[in-house]
Amino acid sequence: MDTWRRRLVLALAAVLIVVIGVPFAAVFPLFRDDRALDAVVVAVALDWRDFGEEAARQRLQFELDHHQINKAVRDESCSLTADDGGTRRVSCAWRVEVELPGVGWRTTLSFESDAQIDPNGVLLR
Numbered sequence: 001m002d003t004w005r006r007r008l009v010l011a012l013a014a015v016l017i018v019v020i021g022v023p024f025a026a027v028f029p030l031f032r033d034d035r036a037l038d039a040v041v042v043a044v045a046l047d048w049r050d051f052g053e054e055a056a057r058q059r060l061q062f063e064l065d066h067h068q069i070n071k072a073v074r075d076e077s078c079s080l081t082a083d084d085g086g087t088r089r090v091s092c093a094w095r096v097e098v099e100l101p102g103v104g105w106r107t108t109l110s111f112e113s114d115a116q117i118d119p120n121g122v123l124l125r
Helices: 002-051 054-065
Strands: 080-081 088-099 106-118
Touching: 002 054, 002 080, 002 088, 002 106, 054 080
Parallel strands: none
Antiparallel strands: 080 088, 088 106
16 A cells, blocks of 8 residues: 555656646746846946947847847847936847647747936946
8 A cells, every 4th residue: 555655646746747847848948038138138238337328239239149048039129228317228028929848838928128227327127
């Protein structure tokens, strides 16, 4: 009887690992890329503050290529804007459709990263 319970627990654990692991493996790289992009927009905003807009745009292109962030994030996905008050904003937004392997379930995930520099040069998040 003890062997039977052990086998049942192992079988249930294996099923649970597959049920949780497959979706996690499908979306984990996307969340990792989103975290990397959060750091990129901060670096770009600081470059804009310290070296100007052209340097910030070059840094953005370099960082997107260097980090090999998801192909859904292109240069057009990001914008550098300044308002009349002098606040500069670097923002990136991207969407990707995800299909869970073996299930056929599809959904669209949206991601957004944003960093702002106030008129005094202070980084705002």
